[in-house]
Amino acid sequence: MKKITYLFCMAGIIFQSCNFTTNQDNPFLQDFNTPHGVPPFHLIQTYHYLPAFKEGIRQQQEEIGAILANTEDPTFVNTVEALEQSGQLLDKVSAVFFNLLEACTNDSMQMIAEEVTPLLSAHSDNINLNQRLFERIKSVYDNQKKENLTTEQKLVLDKYYKGFVRGGANLAADEQEKLKKINGELSMLALKYGNNLLKETNNYQLVVEKEKDLSGLPASVVSTAAEAAREAGMAGKWLFTLHNPSIMPFLQYADNRELREEIYKAYINRGNRNNEYDNKSVISQIIALRVEKARLLGFPDYASYVLDENMAGKPENVYKLCHQIWEAALPVAKREAQVLQRMINKTGGKFKLQPWDWRYYAEKVKQADYGLDENELRQYFPLGKVREGAFYTANKLYGITFTPRTDLPLPHPDASAFEVKTASGEHIGIYYADYFPRPSKSQGAWMDAFRAESQLRHATPVITNVCNFTKPTGDTPALLTFEEVQTLFHEFGHALHGLLSQCTYPSVAGTNVVHDFVELPSQVMENWAADPEVLKVYARHYKTGEVIPQALINKLQRSSHFNQGFVTTEFMAAALLDMAYHTVQSTEPLDVEKFERETLKGLGLIPEITVRYRSTYFSHIFNGGYSAGYYAYTWAEVLDADAFEAFKETGDIFNPEKAKAFHRLLSKGGSEEAMKLYTDFRGQEPSIEPLLKRRGLK
Numbered sequence: 001m002k003k004i005t006y007l008f009c010m011a012g013i014i015f016q017s018c019n020f021t022t023n024q025d026n027p028f029l030q031d032f033n034t035p036h037g038v039p040p041f042h043l044i045q046t047y048h049y050l051p052a053f054k055e056g057i058r059q060q061q062e063e064i065g066a067i068l069a070n071t072e073d074p075t076f077v078n079t080v081e082a083l084e085q086s087g088q089l090l091d092k093v094s095a096v097f098f099n100l101l102e103a104c105t106n107d108s109m110q111m112i113a114e115e116v117t118p119l120l121s122a123h124s125d126n127i128n129l130n131q132r133l134f135e136r137i138k139s140v141y142d143n144q145k146k147e148n149l150t151t152e153q154k155l156v157l158d159k160y161y162k163g164f165v166r167g168g169a170n171l172a173a174d175e176q177e178k179l180k181k182i183n184g185e186l187s188m189l190a191l192k193y194g195n196n197l198l199k200e201t202n203n204y205q206l207v208v209e210k211e212k213d214l215s216g217l218p219a220s221v222v223s224t225a226a227e228a229a230r231e232a233g234m235a236g237k238w239l240f241t242l243h244n245p246s247i248m249p250f251l252q253y254a255d256n257r258e259l260r261e262e263i264y265k266a267y268i269n270r271g272n273r274n275n276e277y278d279n280k281s282v283i284s285q286i287i288a289l290r291v292e293k294a295r296l297l298g299f300p301d302y303a304s305y306v307l308d309e310n311m312a313g314k315p316e317n318v319y320k321l322c323h324q325i326w327e328a329a330l331p332v333a334k335r336e337a338q339v340l341q342r343m344i345n346k347t348g349g350k351f352k353l354q355p356w357d358w359r360y361y362a363e364k365v366k367q368a369d370y371g372l373d374e375n376e377l378r379q380y381f382p383l384g385k386v387r388e389g390a391f392y393t394a395n396k397l398y399g400i401t402f403t404p405r406t407d408l409p410l411p412h413p414d415a416s417a418f419e420v421k422t423a424s425g426e427h428i429g430i431y432y433a434d435y436f437p438r439p440s441k442s443q444g445a446w447m448d449a450f451r452a453e454s455q456l457r458h459a460t461p462v463i464t465n466v467c468n469f470t471k472p473t474g475d476t477p478a479l480l481t482f483e484e485v486q487t488l489f490h491e492f493g494h495a496l497h498g499l500l501s502q503c504t505y506p507s508v509a510g511t512n513v514v515h516d517f518v519e520l521p522s523q524v525m526e527n528w529a530a531d532p533e534v535l536k537v538y539a540r541h542y543k544t545g546e547v548i549p550q551a552l553i554n555k556l557q558r559s560s561h562f563n564q565g566f567v568t569t570e571f572m573a574a575a576l577l578d579m580a581y582h583t584v585q586s587t588e589p590l591d592v593e594k595f596e597r598e599t600l601k602g603l604g605l606i607p608e609i610t611v612r613y614r615s616t617y618f619s620h621i622f623n624g625g626y627s628a629g630y631y632a633y634t635w636a637e638v639l640d641a642d643a644f645e646a647f648k649e650t651g652d653i654f655n656p657e658k659a660k661a662f663h664r665l666l667s668k669g670g671s672e673e674a675m676k677l678y679t680d681f682r683g684q685e686p687s688i689e690p691l692l693k694r695r696g697l698k
Contacts, residue, residue, distance in 0.1 A: 028052035056090030128167030216255035264356035271616030332565030389538025399423035429461035447494035493525030519636030561696025
């Protein structure tokens, strides 16, 4: 099974010439005959996708035709609920294809994406711009008081009505055609941006041939680089790449400053090399088209269009929050730069601090001031134990269990599968974890669903976490940095949001919430990752099994405010760069480098710090669904710091009453208003004070 799956993921191009399929041999065109109906990854071949997509589109068109043919007066059930039930085949194939396109891609998958993306864009527009369908929904919306709708049904109806309006249903015919063209072009440009970035990331290699150039690097990092070189046919050398588990330790520990500079500049110039994978023109086109789209729909800029349905509401509210945090963080970052410069001078350096020096000298200051060695800390974070810590936390809070399942098909041989059950043993869903980097996987970490929960569809959730953590080498397991530990807990929080969903309608189930609320369930989990009580459960030395010493926990806690000026400003600079792009109101071509440079200069970002994501690799906003939304992490961090404060106020971070209340928040997905869900849990609206305090900015 695993071998077949691997062929599918990594060598799917061998099926490119097979352009035929039948209902009998296409897994998507029949029920998934697997435990709990998980996708039969071992049976799915590349040539199955396109016929399934086309059949899914055809079926949904037929289902919508049936809604329109209904001669009865429009009601919630015969119109909105019928729409919720439509497109199930399309959802099934899309969930598998687009998950694997990010986690396990190949040339053939990318070719299919290029063919199917305009089909899906046109199909979506054909639904959103169907005047007869909109008239039925509007009738239900205008007459909803005549029906005894639940809170969830009201929100589903509101989501559909506003979705159609935002999709152009009220536009004149010629404007609708223009919108269709814009949407089609945007979908293809986003795809191109992502493909360019993946190729740029994979194309660079730093090959170290002299052992002296490895000075300063921990043995585990050296071992990983040696193994990477062997796999690439360069035995006896050491290979470093632009994937985070490779480049970040290099920047943090490598004594060779010239090599740090080389790999750092390669990293920050991805998509900005004026070659075939350059993203500057793509960005300019995306921004111009987004401005056009916003204008068509009655908004002055794209940020106003996006935020109209978020908690923030409008750009001014985002800017207010971002600048409040920026102004607190920037002076701290400047002081940190001075501290690092003193360390450079103290250790004999005759140069001014540069961005490729920051992590290296920050590590030296941390060891000097707090006695905390990140490499020592990693010994207590073997991946398996950290995952057990996340499972333990979920069990203590919500009573759920995670049982390994070795009988389920896997999306990739690196993945693991778990069955999630209630305390009484009832099935909740399936959880996949896929942790290690590979050339076929996009960078970053995320959660997604192979199947979303829905009581209407009798569907239990099948959820996946995909990350890029340091791989095991030889007899040494994958040892995580503390930042990676927090990432695991973060993405696991998203997974819990999907797994614990108890909603009727799929459009509001799980993580289908307003954009600046979706990060609350993930970010709040990071608090438990760092808590001493939880650390003592999962943080165990990978060789001896020894529990992390209290002295090391104390060092970790004392250093919790260390480098927060850097972390906060590099992040907030990205959030404000995102907002700058999406408050542009002109369709004139952008000089992307100049726009980025002037935006960051206007903020006062110090030259020693590079924005977390430069424009040409800022995939969150150009092909990841976070356009005018990167601020959402900080918006949600205000909520999560305040929410964890609610637990701490009780004196018990696993307080049963608070856990039950937060479980309810998770289970409701988007079936209730976001702020109401939060205030029902907290008893009041959130305060920014816990966040500023936690980051040491107050």
